[in-house]
Amino acid sequence: MSPMARTAPVPAATDPAIIRNFCIIAHIDHGKSTLADRMLQLTGVVKQRDMKAQYLDRMDIERERGITIKSQAVRIPWEVDGTAYCLNMIDTPGHVDFTYEVSRSLAACEGAILLVDAAQGIEAQTLANLYLAMENNLTIIPVLNKIDLPAAQPEKYALELANLIGGKPEDVLMVSGKTGVGVEALLDLIVRELPAPVGDPNAPARAMIFDSVYDTYRGVVTYVRVIDGSLSPREKIQMMSTRATHELLEIGVSAPEPTPSKGLGVGEVGYLITGVKDVRLSKVGDTVTTFSKPASEALAGYHDAKPMVFSGLYPMDGTDYPVLRDALEKLMLNDAALIYEPETSAALGFGFRVGFLGLLHLEITRERLEREHNLDLISTAPNVEYEVTLEDKKVVHVTNPSEYPSGKIAEVREPMVAATILAPTEFVGAIMELCQTRRGILGGMDYLSEDRVEIRYRLPLAEIVFDFFDILKSKTRGYGSLDWKADGDQVADLVKVDILLQGEQVDAFSAITHRDKAYSYGVMMTGKLRELIPRQQFEVPIQAAIGARIIARESIRAIRKDVLAKCYGGDISRKRKLLEKQKEGKKRMKMVGRVEVPQEAFIAALTTAEAPKDKSKK
């Protein structure tokens, strides 16, 4: 076993031969961040008393949800056979919405630890992330985690892993991020197995930007991996895509707290601070060089993350619109995947149409906006982007159902995904049935082992992005996992369903659905609204319509009693509090025509509207 390194290699003066850059990749919840914790502890960079679980998950939202959203790179020292090495570890997120974070991290590394929960085995994001690592020509170290669990089946899954990446089951390392078992051996193995970075120390500097984060105190912090040459403080740097130059105010490494250094040399990972306030000027995927000795050829960058899901975000209180605008602007500084533009809704007022990578991304963004900027938001039912060709050949991109053209439509195309589902073989039938009802086309099926199968489907994005995963989970008793990526588009028979309250259309409730599912959406939504909208002093009809054709109707009967019958023995305070609560509730009402609709009804109707198809079947 190796001891903790006595003297850590100094940044800027580190021989690439003693550098190992790796990231930890896995399916969600397989224990990446917990393993990272043990590494931070064993290498001594985080003191015992400062340690807390998932140390690198720093955002409140990450801690509350127990998931990683942003990759984090940390420089850690480790000694093997008397030599102190410098390891750069990157903990990555496991959720499919944040796959783009993983791809960026991979580009900063020579190796990847492919972590697999020994009680769960290989899952869909295990495969997806492994695939990305192989695309990047990384050396893979397969590791089984959570071997302390009574339900762990290390032999079985070691065999599965060995089959997958080639090699012998005995070579699969067994660790427990919880107890620390095997982690020292893993650090040793990283040093021994992973290649050292190679680059030309004398060539003009080239560093790859793999992350760019806005910080209120420090401005934009740019995370880079140096490929060639070196960067040093007080030097002018240049962004190769724009040729924009910036003064380098600070350069350093994360250890894991930001630690200024004398510079960064070949193979090193660290951060740059230039005083720039906008992350778009320090773009992920760009190459940093020096102004005095610029490189001629940029490194291969990444594709921008493309938003897949759109939703309208509206402040509950209309006067908060400027706050929301500023908040989105700020958030975008940190989240290049976020795009938005202003829109208005007759029912909800002024807001923004925002594009997200997936539903989790939407949820998290909304929560951050609400929390960090003290906003109350309504988000409209999420939808995908449609390409509508009119008969006059004009093409319209629709991200908001209320903008769906009412004129003559020649063709509508919807985005498609290639989905991979992993599950025990016994669930194949149930999965196929589910995919069939979601208009899926079977692409193929492979057995990973005797009892586990990989099923590939081509599916409309709109069919999987909302509730598909939850249903898959319940149909496979929790064992199924899903990964998907964009896969072109297809022509589809889609219609827009409108919802009318007392004859007035409520734009926020309109939805674009497949023609076969329009009726269930209408029935579901009118039914929901009947439950959610309180009775008024008059009857309120609720209808669902395609164009002028009513496809579903409900009605809310007039209220007859709204009075507290009893004075509670002189407890007037109680009655007053009740009244104040009612008044507060009334303030949170939006008027749709004469109908008072509580904000809660909008939220509840819109959040549950995500599952029109299956809800209505049950």
Place this chain on the structure above:
Amino acid sequence: MTPSALPLGDPAPADGILPAQAAVGAADRKFSLYAHIPFCAVRCGYCDFNTYTATELGGGASQDAYAETAVREVEFAARAMVASGLPARKLSTVFFGGGTPTLLPAGDLTRILGAAVAQWGLEDGAEVTTEANPDSVTKESLQELYDGGFTRVSFGMQSAVPHVLKVLDRTHNPDRVPQAVAWAREVGLNVSVDLIYGTPGESVADWETSVRTALSYEPDHISAYSLIVEEGTKLAAQIRRGQVPNIDDDDHALKYELADALFTEAGLSWYEVSNWSRTPEDACQHNLAYWRGDDWWGIGPGAHSHVGGVRWWNVKHPTAYANRLDKGESPAAGRETLDADTRAMERIMLTSRLSEGMAINTLSPEARKAVAGLIAQELVEPLKAFAGTLVLTLKGRLLGDAVTRALLD
């Protein structure tokens, strides 16, 4: 009658001294006393009032000592009022509520009453009521109450239909009610009965039976309350578990209309949303004091008081209550001092429920404008409004809270 959950408010001082605001204009306001008796033989499944069974209290000791403790609060109240600069005022009404006041010997109740009268005196012809469960009185005990100064008794009849009484967990035999009413009459007490409508499983015909039965006893006064499912009660749990059906507002509305029609036909008139009386004099004056915003001191655990826009409430548990008084401290758990806006809001909330109505010229300009809409919605009597008083229609009584909200916008 004291509900179990106390509001959150400011701390109340141990000496019971009231903020200066309490004394302002007090000489022109009436003053009443409420005495809470926090004991019941059994706990009814729907009730969340601050009341305890002997088993819950671990024996009958605290019941035996209760009158003495209550008298101590009467004396404490009298001192605190003087010390707060309040003028001497005779009691204009007294009300003993519960729990079940008549679970205590009549002598205990008259002793508490006597102590209060000794402190403050009683206005001529003042109304002195006690609540009573039909099976906790005898002719002798009623006689003793009458002799000790009580003028009125309010019986918790609730229903005349056995299966409804069963759902309500009421222990009394319905035949006890006419007997108790007759005794009360004979000894000279004015009589009221309480009814509850909208109990799960109660048909409209059942309710009609209860109303007609109550009317056949020819009481001077009837209170009819729609059943409220209070959180934390056995009834709420039964509804949640689906053991009894939930209550229904439309059913309540229908039964209210039916009751109002039958009461009116029998010669009673409504004077407050849930209260009807044979003559205006038979209206419960104590009840009116609450709605009119008069002053009253509530003694007993969990009891609420109001003096000049200061509201306070006592600690709930009888033991905690007794301990405070033993130490010579105020039993108040918290209080609030209402500002002018809140008092104005309360006034609308409270007086709009009364048949005597509310003077429209005391409303804000916006609220006065809102009255037009209320007339259009048939919630407010147009002729009365033209004459300057806001009085609810039958429909308006059922939508009373909506009217209040409209006036407060």
